[in-house]
Amino acid sequence: MNKVNLAIGIHNHQPVGNFDFVFEEAYQKAYVPFLELLERHPKIHITLHYTGILFKWLKEHKPGFIPRLKKLVDAGQIEMMSGGFYEPIMSVIPYRDKIGQIKKLTDFIKTETGYSARGMWLAERIWEPHLAKPCAEAGAKYVVLDDSHFKNAGLKNEELLGYYITEEEGCTLCLFPITEMLRYTIPFQPPEKTIEYLRSIAEKGEDRLVVFADDGEKFGIWPGTYEHCYEKGWLESFFQELEANADWINLIHLSEVLEQTPPLGRIYLPAASYREMMEWAMPTTAIHQYDKFENILKEQDLHDKYKVFVRGGFWRNFMVKYPESNNMHKKMMHVSQKLAQLEAAHGNDNKFKQAQDHLWAGQCNCPYWHGVFGGLYLPHLRFAIYRELIQAENLLDEIERSPEEQRRGWLDCQVKDFDADDAEELLASNSKMNLYFSPQNGGSLFEWDFKPKAINLLDTLARREESYHEELKQLSHQSINEGQNPKEGVPSIHEMTVTKEEGLQNLLFYDWYRRTSLLDHFLDQKTSLLNFSRCQYQEAGDFVNTAYEYSFESNDKIMIVKLWRYGNVRSGSKLIPVYLEKKISLKRAEPEFKIDYVIKNLTESKHSFWFGSEFDFALLAGDAPDRYFVFPGHTLEDARLRSMGEIANAKEVQLKDEWLGISVSVKVDGPATFWRFPIETVSQSESGFERVYQSSVVFPNWKFDLESNETWQNRLVLRVDEL
């Protein structure tokens, strides 16, 4: 019997900002039992990757874990793999951060385990051809990628039993193809399936290499897998099978492969990730088309043969599909650029290094995209990204601002194409807040950072059609039943459809604009709180998503940003020309800004208007007792942040979040009707479809008549305080 080399790589990761109980559960159900199993099976040689995030948590909360790991490393059983410390999508972070993140994890591993890691895990295996250079420059000798990447370059299965070498600007990097088939057999099929597959490889030639590399959470955390892998002993059996066949299955570290055998050849891989990811990165309508095409090919038995030519989209387009992902990314780029500018003068300051670490933590990939995991849909993960980035900015402020400024506060306004849409945004800030305005998109406010708490108060997500909503609409409700597995093994998460709550299909409303703030709506009489909240009303004005003109001025004490537009409001079949102006003013050190609205009827006759200004506050939990609305002078039947309701003739609303320790208030000079309603999304996660509270809309609105050339004026005051 020919020998076959099997390299097993396990990638363990938890996102920045994940709940502590999730870390704890993953520790108890995946990381510890896996390590214990390895300790009992010293012949099972594997390559392990822990992201820096997880390592930091382990070091702090489970001080015994890394020393246990080190023993296996010292014994030569385990090879450690590096990667970006905070698991960023390597291709979309700046060059200096690429290098820095990899070196940070390599250094950590060296310090904690004494091991000099030669390989790196590439987050989500998102490859772009220019990555060979920064990876190599950061010291990596190899990266593991999906075999589909290689097939996209025209290689066949039988050409993937080894590794290749690639190059960029003279830097070389070795690339290992991960066998896709094993991603589905381990641990979802009986161990013999994997052994059979290895036998089929061994039969074809001597000393070929098969690489399995996948998420460690597949062993214990994914639904049903703890019972399957440990209670029912799948992993124990698998390891026993490997040991029983040790005469022909040679477990090998990836770095040993590099030492022992030359590459199979040279290769250049296009921008790619695993097949599912490339599908998710497409617009929803394209996903529908793609699914149809795949089904046709499967029905005709063409899929297996020709799927190498069938390809989805490109990871970076998550930033197009979800402007909220783009917002995070461009905020990250903004902070990284500031940092890079300060490097020459302050690179060795402690604060600079802390800021850099916060920036890198803010590059953690999980909330930048969405596929089978919640990702972008999970507010606590986005919250963590903004917290890290704002903390980085705060530290840079401390470096950059004079003691005088730090005492008295300051005012600053930068005009730049922040979000890469070829239009300018206004980035206003004082010592307490950042206020980012987009003249191009309705003169809206798309980010309001409260610096003392490092929170972006507007970090919400619009409700969008997702390809899987189709499935939800058709789903007759079924509940998860982990005990009974319909097939052998447990279903992979790509095969399951489960809802965590009944009636989710009734929550599928889609927003036609991004849920930012300071959005100027004109309504008609058919509009109700209900249809407005569902985005199923008719907008009467053309002030949302359209371009405003802008100016700003500032003296030492006050800054005024002026946004205005000449637009139209529809009334029956007529268009009424209207001038709308909003003058935002803020002071040096106040966590507050005022908005002076002017609306002018530009026609020769009198007209009635129904106008409101929309704010979307993202305070993480819609249904918690310590998070609630207060309307001073009013008692609310339901004050939860996800409550829906109307308060007439009010002058103030407050949103209290005792957990975050903040209170956000919207005051109006002229009394308004305040609508409030939640934005709740329906998204898929590895454990099924779920409703997620994203934010609470506060919508003060007014009905008024204006004579020819008459103006309506009002002042709004927005403020955030620490509780």
Place this chain on the structure above:
Amino acid sequence: MNKVNLAIGIHNHQPVGNFDFVFEEAYQKAYVPFLELLERHPKIHITLHYTGILFKWLKEHKPGFIPRLKKLVDAGQIEMMSGGFYEPIMSVIPYRDKIGQIKKLTDFIKTETGYSARGMWLAERIWEPHLAKPCAEAGAKYVVLDDSHFKNAGLKNEELLGYYITEEEGCTLCLFPITEMLRYTIPFQPPEKTIEYLRSIAEKGEDRLVVFADDGEKFGIWPGTYEHCYEKGWLESFFQELEANADWINLIHLSEVLEQTPPLGRIYLPAASYREMMEWAMPTTAIHQYDKFENILKEQDLHDKYKVFVRGGFWRNFMVKYPESNNMHKKMMHVSQKLAQLEAAHGNDNKFKQAQDHLWAGQCNCPYWHGVFGGLYLPHLRFAIYRELIQAENLLDEIERSPEEQRRGWLDCQVKDFDADDAEELLASNSKMNLYFSPQNGGSLFEWDFKPKAINLLDTLARREESYHEELKQLSHQSINEGQNPKEGVPSIHEMTVTKEEGLQNLLFYDWYRRTSLLDHFLDQKTSLLNFSRCQYQEAGDFVNTAYEYSFESNDKIMIVKLWRYGNVRSGSKLIPVYLEKKISLKRAEPEFKIDYVIKNLTESKHSFWFGSEFDFALLAGDAPDRYFVFPGHTLEDARLRSMGEIANAKEVQLKDEWLGISVSVKVDGPATFWRFPIETVSQSESGFERVYQSSVVFPNWKFDLESNETWQNRLVLRVDEL
């Protein structure tokens, strides 16, 4: 009727090293008539791109041309487009060269026409996502790409009637999608087809943009197109149609579009090129599969609907498919790195700038790949690349070497992974030659540069199976018949199959190793000159393509590179262990090197051997009276470089090339049988299948017996002289 904006972009290009008569013909049949037509149609506003190569030729040979162009530019009729001066594949050249090449063309255009170009043509529309940064940094505001690039990201046809904006590390770049359909209707379908298409776009909405951009050679140079476009007046009619419909077809410059309308949105495009290019970049077997798949989809009417998900390979893999392309590319990288290292100290020297210009000329894309054009298969284009690169090196030598070294010569040997295969190569040089050895691949010599003439004497190409050979084998010979067009218009070059010579299918032999030199062959008795020349013999040794050990030593006067291998020679069913050593020596300033061969029988018994050392000399023309073989003391019946024959008991062969002014000689101490035969490839070009002479193999070989532990020794002397 709604208006539609039509932007026409024409890209004119000739490769570095193309024959002067080709430039002249293209000038007469394409560039001049097109310009004349524009002069007669002042309302036809278009965007023009000429590569720097063509501009330089025009400036030198047709001094009136650019001033005529300038008039149309001044009149606002023409927008000029920049790009890489020498039309490199932007993604595979070093960063500093990317910037430098773009700025050079922009500066040239500014100087010659006064126009500040804002857009750039990207050679072969080969996009990689990280290109946004260097393009933007070099001053480009936009690039034109194929619509297929955008569809690969999941966009639909109706979403491509405008432009998008992309970003990399904070740099933004606008991207225009070229409508694929118009690449086939213009000029290959009657003008009305294009008008009809534009009408269908106009009907769907106001002010949409349609971009046509393609090669200018399509109008006059591609087979049949001069007659079609000018003699039969296709272009005149097309322009008249555009003028006649000027009330709704608005001809617009691409830069005007940027000024007048915002982008349709943000986009990130994967690594891509036009569909055909992505197919050509795949291995031949994958192309066969891809074609089959496409045919199945077409038969089932699925292709049009789903082709956006069907994709071929990745441009950079031409360097994998053709090691000869990789050789040029890595030589280019090698020279670019040397140049970059000298920049700080010598960046302002005239010689440095000249060297840089030669380097950039050596980046011209045409011979780095092969598709429907000859490209890599054309020796004169590869010759030009090496000439430019060696000239650059010569100038860097002049900068770097001391006067003493320049007078006396020098010796140098660098050990590096030159070709990015994870193995080390030896780059030996003296003041007259570079000798590049690959221990890993048979201890071969893969580049021999003769510096005084700037020629790589080994620049040949192996014979490989191409996907279109299948077609050739099946082809009942048809000849080109330009007068009778089977369909309306003329066939596009993607639709034609023509052979330029009969019997080409009888030349389809494939090499199992790359045709480098100093290759150590052991033959068996069944081998003949004929089957050896066709690569249809059985190699008896294991010394070709396998790893040699190496060492080198050098003193002030002589350098010795030693390559050796313990291998085996098959004799019947037995394997005879053999030690082979070759000691290469060269002096400081001699265009000559010696090879001392030692072959030792490591067995206990006597054996017979048939050994030969292969050299492949590439001297551009196989059939010219001023290029021929000389065997001193022998008269050859056929001395052409593509002649095949055997001379027994000879001690020297010379290859004379009076046109290049060089003589290459191979001398042997112990008389040999000299075989000679040509390497001729069969490739496709835009005008049909053609036979191309690549090089002449010189194969001195010896039959000898060796007793146990006995050695055979011989000395070869290789030399090149100027005639």
